[in-house]
Amino acid sequence: MELKIIDLPKLINKLPKKDKELFNRFYSFEISDSKLSIPTKMETWIKNKFGSLEKVKNQKVVLINNNFTKEGSLFNELRNLRPIQKVEMDLKKIEKKENCNFCNPKNFTPYNVFGRIKGKYCITAVNVAKYDYFHGLVIFREHNPLKIKKVWLHDYFKTADKWFEKVRKTDMEAKNFFLIWNCLWRAGASIVHGHMQLCASKMQYGKLDLLAKISDEYKKKFDSDYFSDLFEIHKSLGLGLEIKKSKLVFYLTPIKEKEIVIFSKEKKFEKLSDLVYRVLQNYFRLDVKSFNLSLYKIKDYWILHLVDRGPIDRKNSDIGAMELYGNSVISSDPFKLAKEFRL
Numbered sequence: 001m002e003l004k005i006i007d008l009p010k011l012i013n014k015l016p017k018k019d020k021e022l023f024n025r026f027y028s029f030e031i032s033d034s035k036l037s038i039p040t041k042m043e044t045w046i047k048n049k050f051g052s053l054e055k056v057k058n059q060k061v062v063l064i065n066n067n068f069t070k071e072g073s074l075f076n077e078l079r080n081l082r083p084i085q086k087v088e089m090d091l092k093k094i095e096k097k098e099n100c101n102f103c104n105p106k107n108f109t110p111y112n113v114f115g116r117i118k119g120k121y122c123i124t125a126v127n128v129a130k131y132d133y134f135h136g137l138v139i140f141r142e143h144n145p146l147k148i149k150k151v152w153l154h155d156y157f158k159t160a161d162k163w164f165e166k167v168r169k170t171d172m173e174a175k176n177f178f179l180i181w182n183c184l185w186r187a188g189a190s191i192v193h194g195h196m197q198l199c200a201s202k203m204q205y206g207k208l209d210l211l212a213k214i215s216d217e218y219k220k221k222f223d224s225d226y227f228s229d230l231f232e233i234h235k236s237l238g239l240g241l242e243i244k245k246s247k248l249v250f251y252l253t254p255i256k257e258k259e260i261v262i263f264s265k266e267k268k269f270e271k272l273s274d275l276v277y278r279v280l281q282n283y284f285r286l287d288v289k290s291f292n293l294s295l296y297k298i299k300d301y302w303i304l305h306l307v308d309r310g311p312i313d314r315k316n317s318d319i320g321a322m323e324l325y326g327n328s329v330i331s332s333d334p335f336k337l338a339k340e341f342r343l
């Protein structure tokens with residue numbers, strides 16, 4: 001039988017007492033039977049769009065919150081089937097290299113005062129309009145961000161690590177590293193050409209600072225590790241995988257669609273490139289084209305997030321006031337995602 005997020009009560013009941021207690025320590029949730037009435041003239045349209053009148057009349061909504069971080073999601077798989085306005089989109093446009101400054105980075109991108117770091121398949125630059133003290137770029141040699149090879153990705157991470165090392169030598173105080181990859185416009189990228197962004201700040205970012213504090217307090221209160229306990233919960237529900245020194249979860253409170261979080265104790269984050277490559281291959285198989293990746297360090301954990309930002313021909317943004325100020329609205333089911341992934 002295919003498991004879904006609405007099966008959570010049943011799954012939790014089956015867990016051993018220890019796992020059940022751990023789940024309840026971390027999460028609060030409620031499942032609502034949300035009913036509505038449909039005018040007769042709308043019935044045919046509903047049947048065509050959603051496949052069933054009953055499904056629409058009796059919707060199940062799952063609200064789940066992490067009790068520590070207060071990350072929260074609202075799941076309703078029907079959201080996937082609702083009509084969405086599209087824009088005309090020719091995927092071949094992604095390949096267009098005319099007037100692409102990143103295809104000629106040495107002449108058309110600024111660089112750090114300490115120079116550029118050259119990888120085999122990439123080169124570093126500086127964002128022309130920085131948003132932090134140190135704000136670098138890893139510009140891929142390949143223009144098309146959806147063309148990725150395992151060795152290329154390893155080289156991007158390795159080059160990013162060298163850039164961070166250089167920054168550390170330039171200013172010891174710029175010790176808070178943050179790596180991001182916004183792939184295509186839905187994910188916030190202003191330039192199509194494949195690139196990652198590297199930030200190093202003196203003061204930690206708010207959300208990261210909060211997570212570090214939560215994990216410290218958790219350690220004091222429960223004499224246990226926040227991240228490994230979070231992983232254990234996911235694993236007990238079939239949503240967690242251990243791969244070498246990394247733990248991967250199909251996140252129970254995703255920020256948007258298909259969020260995957262990796263907690264890793266690898267010494268260097270370049271070691272994560274193979275796993276990230278495999279996750280991306282799965283994303284591409286599931287037709288994900290625009291995604292965000294973020295990577296940062298808390299204590300001895302590298303924490304990496306990957307999230308799908310929706311089909312690139314959608315007219316509407318995937319984020320509204322609910323995501324900005326309330327809980328995230330999600331139509332992809334982490335249980336379904338775990339089943340679809342081949343890692």
Ligand SMILES: [Zn+2]
Pocket residue numbers: 097100101102103142143193
């Ligand atoms: Zn280019």
